[in-house]
Amino acid sequence: MGSYTIRKREQKGVNICMRPLCKACLQRPKAVNYYKNGKPYYRRLCEACMSHGPKAHIPRWQHAGYKPKNYCEKCGYKSPHREVFRVFHMDGNLDNCRPTNLKTICCNCAQILSKDGIMWRQGDLIADY
DSSP states (O other): OGGGOOEEEEETTEEEEEOOBOTTTSSSBOOEEEEETTEEEEOSSOHHHHHHOTTTTSOHHHHTTOOOOSBOTTTOOBOSOGGGEEEEETTSOTTOOOTTTEEEEEHHHHHHHHHHTOOOOGGGSOOOO
């Protein structure tokens, strides 16, 4: 099974069994196929990849070829961890995936923008062509 083995760990006295990850998306746990003698047997893919295909949950901006940066384009925060950053659509239209409309922002700036309800306007940032 290699890196897709089932890992068990103890958390506050409760035995937790972690499912292996989907081989297509490597993000969601595999779907359970059946149980035999109390042991789960898994399918190759997760529920989302089985029903919609492996590329169904890839964001539109990633399909368009946009690569998130490792710094926030609003406040300048830098981090080697990609999980800290979100891709923001400046005009609010999720279908508009032109590079001039997409900006990488940190989670803190994303939270501030959503709380204040402020939309970036085209003039607020300089486009990086």
